[in-house]
Amino acid sequence: MGKGNRGRTARQEQKTIVRAELGKTVSKKAMNREINAQLALAHGRFVQDETAVILWALHEAFGFGAKRLRQFYDCYDGQWRALKEHYEVSDDDLPYVASQKLKELGVDLEAWDREAAQDG
Numbered sequence: 001m002g003k004g005n006r007g008r009t010a011r012q013e014q015k016t017i018v019r020a021e022l023g024k025t026v027s028k029k030a031m032n033r034e035i036n037a038q039l040a041l042a043h044g045r046f047v048q049d050e051t052a053v054i055l056w057a058l059h060e061a062f063g064f065g066a067k068r069l070r071q072f073y074d075c076y077d078g079q080w081r082a083l084k085e086h087y088e089v090s091d092d093d094l095p096y097v098a099s100q101k102l103k104e105l106g107v108d109l110e111a112w113d114r115e116a117a118q119d120g
Contacts, residue, residue: 051073051076054076055069055072055073058072083097083098083101
């Protein structure tokens with residue numbers, strides 16, 4: 001085998017490796033896109049369930065009817081969007097901002113969660 005042929009064989013092997021790596025990258029990208037789509041669906045369902053629990057608790061504890069629940073929902077949604085816009089944060093970071101704002105009022109949700117865990 002001549003010198004040129006050895007080089008050609010090495011280049012072909014290298015191209016094969018590069019093609020295989022590109023195929024893995026494309027597969028990973030497609031897989032990540034599908035995972036993100038599934039997570040977005042699950043997150044949407046979780047948020048909707050969480051909102052339903054909040055609304056039901058307001059109904060049970062304070063007697064809110066459909067009209068007041070809708071008023072609360074509209075207010076809550078507006079506050080969510082205003083805080084998000086004001087702080088220019090993602091949906092994932094917004095709950096932290098709201099928790100900090102509540103702490104300024106003397107409401108420590110983390111402490112309440114610890115107390116609830118001890119009671120339950």
